[in-house]
Amino acid sequence: MKLTIDDACYAHQEIFSQFGEITPVAGRDINSACVKDADILIVRSRTQVNRELLQGSAIKFVGSTVAGLDHIDQQYLKDNNIRFFSAQGCNSMAVAEFVISSIINLADKHHFNYQEKTLGIIGVGNVGKRLAAKAQLLGIKTLLNDPIRQDEENLPNFVTLDTALSADIVTFHTPLTFDGKYPSFKLLNQSNFHNISAKTIVFNAARGGVVDESIWQKTQTLENIIDCWENEPAINQNLQKTAYLATPHIAGHSIDAKFMGSFMVYEDLCAFTEQKQRNSIKNLINPGVLSLKSDNLLNALNEVYDFKQDTVAIENINNFETYRRNYPARYEWNHFTGKVKLPIA
Structure with a gap:
């Protein structure tokens, strides 16, 4: 099978290589020529998936590794018997x-x-x-x-x-x-x-x-x-x-969320193609126990990740897309331990 995948999908090569030949493309650049001969399309939020993109293609499965749905013409997919899966809740x-x-x-x-x-x-x-x-x-x-x-x-x-x-x-x-x-x-x-x-x-x-x-x-x-x-x-x-x-639409851009988006699509694609899941995929995120030095909640949260850096990064709005595509590593709170108990729920 041939797969066209947004190159911002987390670990796309490691996660989806078992299904066939992968062609990674920047989400905004995915067009009808990119998908014409592909069987599987996996996107994030920057690709408009609709008749204009898919008509005349061989696409049988569309997976979206983000929670939003406004970039997907679900009715077109349904009418053309194209399987669709969205990673709802991943971020x-x-x-x-x-x-x-x-x-x-x-x-x-x-x-x-x-x-x-x-x-x-x-x-x-x-x-x-x-x-x-x-x-x-x-x-x-x-x-x-x-x-x-x-x-x-x-x-x-x-x-x-x-x-x-x-x-x-x-x-x-x-x-x-x-x-x-x-x-x-x-x-x-x-x-x-x-x-x-x-x-x-x-x-x-x-x-x-x-x-x-x-x-x-x-x-x-x-x-x-x-x-x-x-x-x-x-x-x-x-x-x-x-x-x-x-900030440049990065609230949901933790490493955990990006991985979960890809993994949820992977699970559904395994079911669709009747392939067995590889256990190793589940262990792609394993930063170990990360320690915090701060003794109060404010400093602890900023030690985990300071979102002000994301604001500074796009003071020049020409950096908006580049920064999103090269977003700093950010792990969710469950990976951290320290003097302060974070509100993990």
């Missing part, structure tokens, strides 16, 4: 850690007690649930909003969108959707931006387009933390210059 821990680390740093900057703040989590799927669990460990009160889950599960502790937007800290963790009963495109918009005050901390670590940036750039907040942008990599420089963290 949920990484994104939750990004948010918690930012909150602890902001508490230090603005001299507030994070246990006295409310955290509005909008979208309580894989990431939102992880984040809520960590917040609970830290004693942060959460306001959970997810109308899709609410309709399906009738959860008594969930709140309305307006209530969640009125929290001290508001963070978005929805997919980007344009239709259905609850589309998330411009979920924070002209009609509800009044809930955001000059004392609100706002995160977008979901998808660009969930927040209307044309209004956001005119709205005074306490701080903005922006990892996901409209029109990446041509991001809104007004928001970039004023954000506490302005």
Whole structure:
């Protein structure tokens, strides 16, 4: 078999070589010529997988090693009997850690007690649930909003969108959707931006387009933390210059998350091709026990990884894509031990 794979997919050669001949291509450069003779396509978020890309190709399987789905035309794949698998949840821990680390740093900057703040989590799927669990460990009160889950599960502790937007800290963790009963495109918009005050901390670590940036750039907040942008990599420089963290869509870019994305696709591809999994694949990430020297939570989290370096790296936005493709090694908290117990949940 022939495989076309985004060359940013973690350990693509080691993980997928058992299936056949691999042609690695930068995600933005994958086009119809690249996939014409391929049987398998494995992508991240930078490839638009649709009729234009796949029509006339031999592709039988598409795997996406990231959690987002807005780059995939699932209906086209279904209509053409092309197997599709998406690594939902692969980066949920990484994104939750990004948010918690930012909150602890902001508490230090603005001299507030994070246990006295409310955290509005909008979208309580894989990431939102992880984040809520960590917040609970830290004693942060959460306001959970997810109308899709609410309709399906009738959860008594969930709140309305307006209530969640009125929290001290508001963070978005929805997919980007344009239709259905609850589309998330411009979920924070002209009609509800009044809930955001000059004392609100706002995160977008979901998808660009969930927040209307044309209004956001005119709205005074306490701080903005922006990892996901409209029109990446041509991001809104007004928001970039004023954000506490302005990062290049890397909240989910831990080594663990990248590996898990590839591994989840690998598992499904083994099932699709009826091949046996290689046990060695599970051991590709083994950094051993990593020790922290810090004696307080703030310093410990920054010792694990300081996200300010990601903001500095793209002060020149021409570095946006290059930095993402060459992102520094970052392990999740479960690998670390030290004087301070990290909120691992």
